Structures are given as structure tokens and as C-alpha cells.
Amino acid sequence: MEALFYKKTEDTPSIILDPERNTFEISHRSLPEDANGFYEPILKWLGEYYENPLPKINFVFFFEYFNTSSAKQIAKILLFLEKLSQTSEVTILWKYAKNDADMLSTGVRYSKSLSLNFQFMPV
Amino acid sequence: MQEDNLSYIYRGLFTQTITDSIISLAENNLESTGETSKVKKRVFSIMVECLQNITRHQTVEGEEYNDSSMPGIFMIQRKDDGYFITSGNVVPNLATPKLRSQLEKINSLKQDELKEYYKQILEDGSISDRGGAGLGLIEMARKSGNKLTFDFAKVNDDISYFYLHTAISKEIENATAVPVNLDNIKSLHRLANEEEIVLVFNGVLNQDTLINLLSIIEGQMRGRVDIKKKVYNIMVEMLQNIVKHAAKGDDETILGNPGIFFISSKNNSYNLCTGNYISNRNVAELKTKLEHVNTLKGEEIELFYSMRLLNFEIDNSKEAGLGVIDLRMKSGNKLDYSFSKVNDSVSFFTLQVSLK
Numbered sequence: 001m002e003a004l005f006y007k008k009t010e011d012t013p014s015i016i017l018d019p020e021r022n023t024f025e026i027s028h029r030s031l032p033e034d035a036n037g038f039y040e041p042i043l044k045w046l047g048e049y050y051e052n053p054l055p056k057i058n059f060v061f062f063f064e065y066f067n068t069s070s071a072k073q074i075a076k077i078l079l080f081l082e083k084l085s086q087t088s089e090v091t092i093l094w095k096y097a098k099n100d101a102d103m104l105s106t107g108v109r110y111s112k113s114l115s116l117n118f119q120f121m122p123v
Numbered sequence: 124m125q126e127d128n129l130s131y132i133y134r135g136l137f138t139q140t141i142t143d144s145i146i147s148l149a150e151n152n153l154e155s156t157g158e159t160s161k162v163k164k165r166v167f168s169i170m171v172e173c174l175q176n177i178t179r180h181q182t183v184e185g186e187e188y189n190d191s192s193m194p195g196i197f198m199i200q201r202k203d204d205g206y207f208i209t210s211g212n213v214v215p216n217l218a219t220p221k222l223r224s225q226l227e228k229i230n231s232l233k234q235d236e237l238k239e240y241y242k243q244i245l246e247d248g249s250i251s252d253r254g255g256a257g258l259g260l261i262e263m264a265r266k267s268g269n270k271l272t273f274d275f276a277k278v279n280d281d282i283s284y285f286y287l288h289t290a291i292s293k294e295i296e297n298a299t300a301v302p303v304n305l306d307n308i309k310s311l312h313r314l315a316n317e318e319e320i321v322l323v324f325n326g327v328l329n330q331d332t333l334i335n336l337l338s339i340i341e342g343q344m345r346g347r348v349d350i351k352k353k354v355y356n357i358m359v360e361m362l363q364n365i366v367k368h369a370a371k372g373d374d375e376t377i378l379g380n381p382g383i384f385f386i387s388s389k390n391n392s393y394n395l396c397t398g399n400y401i402s403n404r405n406v407a408e409l410k411t412k413l414e415h416v417n418t419l420k421g422e423e424i425e426l427f428y429s430m431r432l433l434n435f436e437i438d439n440s441k442e443a444g445l446g447v448i449d450l451r452m453k454s455g456n457k458l459d460y461s462f463s464k465v466n467d468s469v470s471f472f473t474l475q476v477s478l479k
Contacts, residue, residue, distance in 0.1 A: 011334060031363070033330040033363070068445035113433050
């Protein structure tokens with residue numbers, strides 16, 4: 001399956017979804033005007049990936065900031081990964097800057113609401 | 124707000140990043156309101172000269188005057204007959220006589236004489252190491268079509284505030300702006316210093332303006348990282364609310380929504396305030412959301428947020444949206460708001476969030 005790459009901008013994250021290298025990472029910041037529109041192709045890509053997934057993946061989230069409408073879209077991605085974890089072994093690597101207590105608690109909040117294997121990593 | 128559809132005041136440090144953002148902010152607003160490119164260019168170049176003037180005088184003989192205890196001020200306003208750019212910044216007292224004589228000389232010259240004078244200085248090669256010799260000031264006088272208004276206010280034995288006001292008439296040929304008294308600017312600066320106002324913005328809000336405002340505030344804030352992040356968070360949610368949900372008011376042609384944004388940082392507590400038009404149809408619903416979120420306490424807010432985060436069915440309910448809950452959660456205080464009806468179609472909505 002073709003990889004999906006987005007370069008980071010002032011208001012959108014860097015995205016790497018590359019099954020060939022087994023690298024899945026969303027990082028930087030996310031505050032687009034239209035979060036729905038921005039994340040739509042990413043969710044679509046994940047939907048197709050679901051047809052033929054790798055047996056084991058680490059999915060990295062490493063945000064310095066995201067707004068509430070992105071929070072909703074990230075929740076969608078995590079819900080998808082929860083579904084995927086029924087057939088593949090999925091680990092969520094929730095990275096955060098070590099002085100960023102808010103980003104840690106944001107990750108903890110997601111982990112409490114989902115049955116997914118979260119690992120928290122201060123960087 | 125309608126008469127002055129662009130004005131903003133920035134008070135604080137002037138670093139390269141901040142001045143760049145101030146310029147982009149104005150550029151974006153001139154674009155969004157459809158100003159003619161001729162006027163745009165003149166406003167733009169006067170602004171650049173003015174800001175360079177501020178940063179140039181910040182360092183004198185190796186000493187940095189970019190001190191947060193003596194912040195400078197920069198203002199741009201639009202009125203019917205043109206644009207007005209005003210700056211106030213610290214200069215060493217040693218530099219004031221030269222500055223005064225340069226400005227007096229410039230103001231004594233007519234447009235064609237200014238051009239000659241400019242050439243003469245260039246050919247002289249008498250440009251100071253700070254790029255000075257008043258070339259920037261000559262440019263400001265030439266491009267504005269008006270005399271420059273200036274004043275000094277002594278701070279102490281070493282430094283003074285230097286105030287410079289440029290009126291940019293839309294038609295350079297019949298520029299008629301009269302010199303103004305700068306006492307108003309001085310008292311405004313004093314007031315802004317007392318209230319520790321960082322930024323007042325009144326203009327068109329769109330995603331680009333938001334990014335510029337964020338970058339100005341990010342560059343300006345000192346102190347604790349967690350507070351900085353919270354202010355950043357709150358700003359995004361408040362301003363995106365305007366970008367996405369505000370009503371346009373009278374002018375349907377602008378690219379974005381008109382809004383007012385204000386931030387002050389008195390006694391280490393930040394106060395953020397927005398004002399914007401909202402369609403009367405949406406008032407009742409927004410009011411219910413705000414009332415509801417204000418009734419929540421401590422843990423309840425966190426719970427309510429988590430519940431909303433993963434529920435995609437209730438996006439259109441009358442309960443608060445994530446943004447509003449987030450504001451309540453991040454500030455730790457109740458949200459302060461008001462609605463006042465403007466006419467049959469829109470109301471004016473203000474929202475104030477404080478962070479201690």
C-alpha cells in the first residue's frame with residue numbers, strides 16, 4: 001500500500017503512514033481551520049489500510065499542541081486503532097515533551113476511554 | 124468597530140519575529156478588506172520603516188534597550204480618509220537632539236525637495252553604522268504625503284520615549300492631514316503600561332490572522348511554560364470560534380469575520396477577551412452552552428470533556444462544544460460573557476477568560 005506523507009505547516013501536523021517501513025507517526029501541532037477536512041484523507045487511508053494490515057504496529061503521537069476540533073479527529077483515529085487492535089497488535093506510543101504535563105494528561109484521558117495499549121514516553 | 128475596521132495596538136518587546144508578524148498581520152488585513160494595491164504598498168513600506176526605526180534604536184553603543192520594563196508601543200488605525208501609524212519607543216537621551224533636528228529638517232521640506240534630500244544623503248555616503256541618517260524617516264514623509272508628527276517624553280536621565288505619528292492619506296496628491304497633538308498617544312501608552320496590555324486587535328479574523336496573532340503573543344510572553352501553553356490554547360479556541368462561527372456584520376465582502384481581541388497580563392494573571400457579531404438565531408443556543416459549562420465544578424468539567432470527546436452523535440446538541448468546555452477547563456475560572464442585540468439579524472457577543 002502507498003505510504004502517506006504530510007509535511008508539517010504552521011497549523012497542521014507532520015504525518016507519516018508508511019507500512020513498508022512500519023512507521024506510523026503524527027507529530028508537531030494541529031490547529032487547522034477545518035480539522036474535519038484535514039483529517040478526512042488520513043481516516044480514509046487508514047480505512048484502506050485495514051484491509052491488509054501488518055501483524056504488529058507502533059503508532060506514535062508526538063504533539064506539542066492541538067486544538068479541540070483536532071482532538072475530536074484524533075479521537076476518531078484512536079477509535080479506528082482500537083478496532084484494528086482486534087486483529088493486529090497495536091501499541092500507542094504517546095510521546096510528550098517532559099515538561100508538558102498537559103499533553104501527558106491529554107493522552108491519559110484518551111487511554112482511559114479506550115481499550116488500547118498506551119505507552120507514555122517523555123522526550 | 125464598524126468605522127475603524129482595522130486598528131491594533133501592540134505593546135511589548137520588538138524582536139524580529141514579532142515585527143515580522145505585526146507586518147503580516149497588517150498585510151493580511153489590508154488584503155482581506157480589499158484595499159487598493161497602491162495604498163497597500165505605501166502603508167506597508169511606512170510600517171516597515173517605522174518598525175525598523177524601533178528595533179534600530181533599541182540597541183545603542185552595545186546597550187540593549189529592549190527591556191520588558193520599558194515596552195514600546197505600535198499602533199495602526201484605519202479611518203475614512205486614510206491610515207495612521209504611531210509608534211512609541213525608548214531612545215537614549217543622547218540621541219534625541221539629532222533625531223529632533225532630522226525630523227525638523229524633513230518637515231521643512233516639500234515633496235520634491237525630500238526626493239533631492241534623500242539623493243543627497245545617499246551620495247554623501249554619510250550613512251551611520253545603524254543605517255540611519257534619517258533615510259527611513261525621509262521615506263516615511265515621502266510615502267505618507269504628510270508632515271511627521273513627533274514628540275519626546277523623558278523617562279529618566281538616560282532615556283526618553285520617542286513618539287512618531289504618520290498620517291497616510293489615501294490620495295498622496297491632496298494629502299491634507301493636519302499635525303496632531305500626541306498627548307492622547309502618550310496617555311494611551313501610559314494606560315497600556317499600567318494595565319499591562321499586550322495587544323488590542325480590531326480587524327478581520329481568519330486563519331492567517333490567527334497564526335500571526337499567536338506568533339506575536341508567543342514571542343512576547345515570558346515566564347512559565349505551562350502558563351504560556353495555556354494562554355496559547357485559550358487564544359486558539361477563542362479566535363477560532365470567531366473564525367468559524369461569527370457573523371460578518373455589515374460587510375459581506377471581507378475575507379474573514381470582524382472581531383476584537385484583547386489580551387493583558389496584569390499581576391501575572393492573563394486576561395483574554397474577544398468581541399464579535401453573532402447571528403441572533405444562534406444566541407439562545409450559545410447562551411445555554413455557556414450557562415451549562417459554568418455550572419460544572421472541578422472533576423465534572425474533566426468528565427464532561429471526556430464524554431464529549433468520544434461521542435460523535437451529539438455534535439449538534441445544545442450542550443457545550445469541546446471548545447467552550449476546554450476554555451472553562453484551562454482557565455479554571457467561570458467564563459464571563461455578554462450578548463447585546465445590534466439589529467434584527469445580529470448581536471454582539473463578548474467573551475472573557477481569565478487565567479491566574
